[in-house]
Amino acid sequence: MKKQLLHLGLVLLMGCSATAQNKDAIKYGQSITKDNAHKHLSVLASDAYEGRETGKKGGWMAADYIKNHFKGLGLKGPVAGDYFQPIDMVTISLSQVLTIDGQPAEVLQDFYVAQQVVSGSGFAFNTNSIVFAGYGLATDGYDDFSGLDVTGKVVMIFKEGNPSGGTVSGNASSALNAKLKYFNDHKASAVLLIDAAVDKMSANLKNYLLSEQMVMKTKENLERMNKPQPMPVINISTAIANKLFVAAGTNADALKKKIAESGKPASQELKISLSASANKIETKVKTDNVLGFLEGSDPKLKKEVLVITAHYDHIGVNPNAPGDDKINNGADDDGSGTTGVLMIAEAFAKAKKAGRGPKRSILFMTVAGEEKGLLGSEWYAEHPVFPLENTITNLNIDMIGRGDKEHASDNNFVYIIGSDMLSTDLDRIGKKANKDYVNINLDERYNNRTDPNRFYYRSDHYNFAKHGIPVIFYFNGVHEDYHQPGDEVSKIDFPMLAKRGKLVYFTAWELANGLKRPRVDKNDDGSIKK
Incomplete structure (x- = not known):
C-alpha cells in the first residue's frame, strides 16, 4: 500500500511538473x-x-x-x-566671444562660458565699466558690497577664497551659488568669475566644455531651454582679470594681498570696455x-x-x-x-x-x-x-x-x-x-x-x-x-x-x-x- 501510494504521488508530482512547462x-x-x-x-x-x-x-x-x-x-x-x-533631438554647442578694449580673448585659454548657464538662444552685452566686488562676501565686520550698487552692472569677483587669504570652508559650489543669487537678486547684468582653474585648464575640463550637449525637444526641455537667462556668467583667467585691473593700476595678486592685510574690502569701479557673447548653435541629430x-x-x-x-x-x-x-x-x-x-x-x-x-x-x-x-x-x-x-x-x-x-x-x-x-x-x-x-x-x-x-x-x-x-x-x-x-x-x-x-x-x-x-x-x- 505505501509503495503504491508513493508511486502514485511521484506520478502526480511528475505530471504537475510537466504541466508547468x-x-x-x-x-x-x-x-x-x-x-x-x-x-x-x-x-x-x-x-x-x-x-x-x-x-x-x-x-x-x-x-x-x-x-x-x-x-x-x-x-x-x-x-x-x-x-x-x-x-526629435539636437546637439547644442556654443559660439563664444570676449573682447577687452577691442582685443579678442581666446576661448578655453582665457575664458569660457558653461553651456548649462546659457538659456534661450544665448546672450550678448558690452560695457565701459566693471564693478570689482572682491570675493562677493558680506559677513560680520566685512562687506564687499558696502557702498556698491550692482544694478545693471557687470560685476567681477574672485570665484574662490576669502578675505583672510585662505580657502572657503564648507561646500564651495553652494557658496558660489549664494553669491550668484545675490547678484541676480540685485539685478546685475553679468558676472565675471576670476577662476584659477582657467589658468591651468585640465584636458578633461576642456573636453567637457567642448562637448556638445544632446537634447530632446520635449515640451519640458523646450521650456527649460527657453527660460529667460537670469544673467550671463563668464569664467575668466587671472591674466584676463589683470588686463581689466590695468584700468585701476593694480592686479589680482596685489588686491588679494591688500584685502588680506587690511581686512577691508577693495571694491571699486574699473573704467574699461568689455564685450561678450555666447550664441547657441543647434544641429539636428538623426537618431x-x-x-x-x-x-x-x-x-x-x-x-x-x-x-x-x-x-x-x-x-x-x-x-x-x-x-x-x-x-x-x-x-x-x-x-x-x-x-x-x-x-x-x-x-x-x-x-x-x-x-x-x-x-x-x-x-x-x-x-x-x-x-x-x-x-x-x-x-x-x-x-x-x-x-x-x-x-x-x-x-x-x-x-x-x-x-x-x-x-x-x-x-x-x-x-x-x-x-x-x-x-x-x-x-x-x-x-x-x-x-x-x-x-x-x-x-x-x-x-x-x-x-x-x-x-x-x-x-x-x-x-x-x-x-x-x-x-x-x-x-x-x-x-x-x-x-x-x-x-x-x-x-x-x-x-x-x-x-x-x-x-x-x-x-x-x-x-x-x-x-x-x-x-x-x-x-x-x-x-x-x-
Missing part, C-alpha cells in the same frame, strides 16, 4: 542559443560599428541591422508602416528607436501589448583613452541586451508562423540615447506608438553577457530589479517562469529604491515604471570593463547570455498568454494600493 514555449525558444547570440553580437559590437554612439555612423549602422532583422522575421513596422521612430511589432492572436487580448526593450547605443570612440584601443565596443553594455531582444523576437516570430503565436501583442523595441540620459525610452513614453494604458509590462534587458565580482565563483545568476515594485503578479510570474524553465539564481540585492547605485532609475524600464507600468530589469552587474574599450565580444559568456535571454523569453511567453495582465497593486512608493 509549455511545450510550444520550449520548442520555439530553441533558437535562443549561444551560437545565435554570437552571430548578432559579433556584428553589433565589432570595431566597424564604432561603439554605436547615438547620432553617429555606428549608431545608424546598428539601427539598420536591427531593422533588417525585424523585417526579415516578418515583424510589422508599427510607426506608420516603418520600423524607425524618429526622435531613432527601432520597433518591431508582433500582433497577438486573440481578438480580445491583442490590443494589450507587452514591450521588450534594450538600448542599442553605447558611448562610441574616445580618442583620449589610454592605449591603442579607442573604441568602446559595448559588447555587454548593451550589445548583449540588444542581442537578447533579437533572439527573443525570432523565437516568437517562429511561433506565430507555426500558428502558435502569443495571444497578446508584443512590441520589440531597441532604443537610442540611453547613455545620454534614457532619452529614447523617454521619447517613446511621451510619444507611445501604442497607448500606455494598454501596455501590460516592460521587460528591459541591459547587460546580460558577463558577470560581476560578487558572482566570480558562479555566473549562473542575473539581477532582477523592479519586478515587485508595482505588481505582485508580475513578480510571481517572473519567478515562476524561472523556476519552471531556467533555474537561474535571481539576485535581488539591488531591487529597492534606496540602493546607493540607483540601478532602478538608471535604465530604460524606469521610463515605463514612472507611468505606472510594471517592469522587470535584467542585469548582470558592473564589471571592470564597464564603459571602457575592454568591453569586448571576446569576454562575453555566451552560454549565460543565451540562458538569461531564455529567462526573459519564457517570462514574456507567460505574460503574453496569461488569462489576465499583471495587476498593478502597489503605489510608486511601494505601498499596497487600497
